[in-house]
Amino acid sequence: MDLTPARRRMRTKRLLSKISSGVILWALAALFIMPFVWMLSSSLKRNIDVFAVPVRWIPDPVQWSNYVEVWLGDHSMLRYFGNSLLVTTVSVAGDLITASMAGYAFALLTFAGRDKVFLIYLATAIVPYQLLLVPRFMFFQQLGLYDTLWALILPGIFTLFGTFLLRQFFIACPPELGEAARIDGAGEWSVFWRVYLPQAKPMLAALAIIRFVGSWNDYETPLVMLSDERKYTVPLGLTQFIDAEGGLSAGLAMAASVSSVVPILIVFLIFQRQFVAALAHAGLK
Template sequence: MTDTTAHPLSADGGSAATGYAQRQALQTRRRRLRRWAWGVPLWLLALVFLLPFAWMISTSLKPDADAFLVPMQWIPEDARWENYTEVLFGETSILPSFVNSVLVAVMRVLGELATATLAGYAFATLPFRGRNTVFIAYLATSLIPAQLLLVPRFVYFQQLGLYDTLWALILPGMFTVLGTFLMRQYFVAQPREFAEAARLDGAGEFRIFSRIYLPSAMPMISALAILTFVWSWNDYETPLVFLSDPEKYTLPLGLTSFVDETGAMAPGLSMAAAVLSILPILLVFLVFQRRFVHAMTESALK
């Protein structure tokens, strides 16, 4: 006769496997619910932040009379692409201002990277008397509001003959406390063994800086380059104070030149110019996005 009674061990094993599968399925469902619970509000918040940009793009394709219609037309019935043609090639073209902004931003980025990396390396690795005191005093200058320095800088640049030149915008932007602080903190966290080995082999400080420290700091340098470019590109206050010739205006000042026959702002042209002005920032961020996120994450962990 055949014994039809199930083996007790196999029954226990089947129950354990079934319980394990159920627990895994439950955990998977919880993870999905948690993901949706975080994802949906974040997507809604992102849409709220994107609404002004959507309004800007929509208005840039409308005639001025339709810019403030109620209710708003998100999709123009007859897209007015002539606004972009007028902004680029019309009498008040933004191309000269665009070129000035690119020149100022590139020069400020190059100068900032050069001074911040060298100063950060010196404060982090070179032993000299009063190093920490000088660094703290340098950090303390950031407590002074920039607006308080506008008048002294105005007088100083006027005496030097730099007023109403792009150098009045470029030179102050080449030296920032934040850039030096970020690079100093990054170099302090780096291991010293390779540098000490290079010194034993007779390498000088600049060789150690350029061959050992600088290559490892490329993520932080990329992040600093993005921040400096964005600050320079969006700077409105400094050009407003130090520039008077419209031919030397940067893009933020150039955006104010689009007015209608009554002297009021022309919404269509202004928004078309604003759309074009944000494209370089988007391009720079997309190119350096991974390095920027990597640098910020690494700095937070350290």
């Protein structure tokens, strides 16, 4: 079927638009991924080669010993990873439980002062996080929890963001589902557990990813709450790779940094479908 000149020009214009958009997106993707490629390359270099100009993207020679030192040396990342995994896993699990229950209560339960309590709770978001570090430090010190991992876990179990996210999700759910379950004799806990919570799986997965990344990368809280090097988490552990002259050992630091990114990538790959589904659900609403 022959196309008219106008249709040919329109098709050519659309094709050029797609090509130009693709080129721009690939260029942006390369720009964003370049620092990670440099970090991976530097993790296999000698310290003297890390900041060499021009940049050598392919290490020569390849220093696999950097990873051996990072994982089996005096400041082994195994200990830091264990501490971070414990803190992050318990914090995320606790936040998913408390956020889902609180979000359901604020969205679908009726009790005196519900909206006022939620507004007061929401107003705490205006308080800068850094402003709470000193009061938390004094509070946990009086409780005898200073320099313990509980000082990192407990604040992460209750988060305003998680409660707000789940509340907005439950508000958007059809109320007829809960009413039908109640007519069939289901209690409030059964309505929450069997009817509404299964629908919230994509949103819970999205919250889990966001909270995992935030907890895993948290530097300020461990810096204030911990003094024992054996209890350091990964962000603090990255500061331990200092050479004999007191300067940063760049090759070891890059190898440790590459290692610290791997758990985040694994978590995202596991929950990426639910995360995309949560974004799609939020967009439809």
